[in-house]
Amino acid sequence: MKVNIIRTTLGVLILIPVFLLSLWMRKKKALRSTTEAHEPEEIELDSDPDYQNDSHTAAQTEDTEEQGDMV
Incomplete structure (x- = not known):
């Protein structure tokens, strides 16, 4: 009995x-x-983007490559 109580x-x-705990x-x-x-999350807004619109330059490069392939 005492053992059960203990x-x-x-x-x-x-x-x-x-x-x-x-x-x-x-x-x-x-x-x-x-x-x-x-x-608050820090969001960095960059007013001057690091990229440029190179679509015109890319089109010129492709035209030059196509002309070189035709020769």
């Missing part, structure tokens, strides 16, 4: 820290997800 008491004493982890995860959701 076993039950130890079981409860072990479950309490496990329960508290799970609550702490859950709270930590919830705080992390809320802070990440509200952080």
Whole structure:
């Protein structure tokens, strides 16, 4: 009888820290997800693009290559 009481008491004493640890982890995860959701994202808007419209240049290159193939 005493052994059963001791076993039950130890079981409860072990479950309490496990329960508290799970609550702490859950709270930590919830705080992390809320802070990440509200952080502003940095979007860099570049008024001068690094690319140019090379469609005219590309068309000239293709014409030159086609003329070279015909010869």
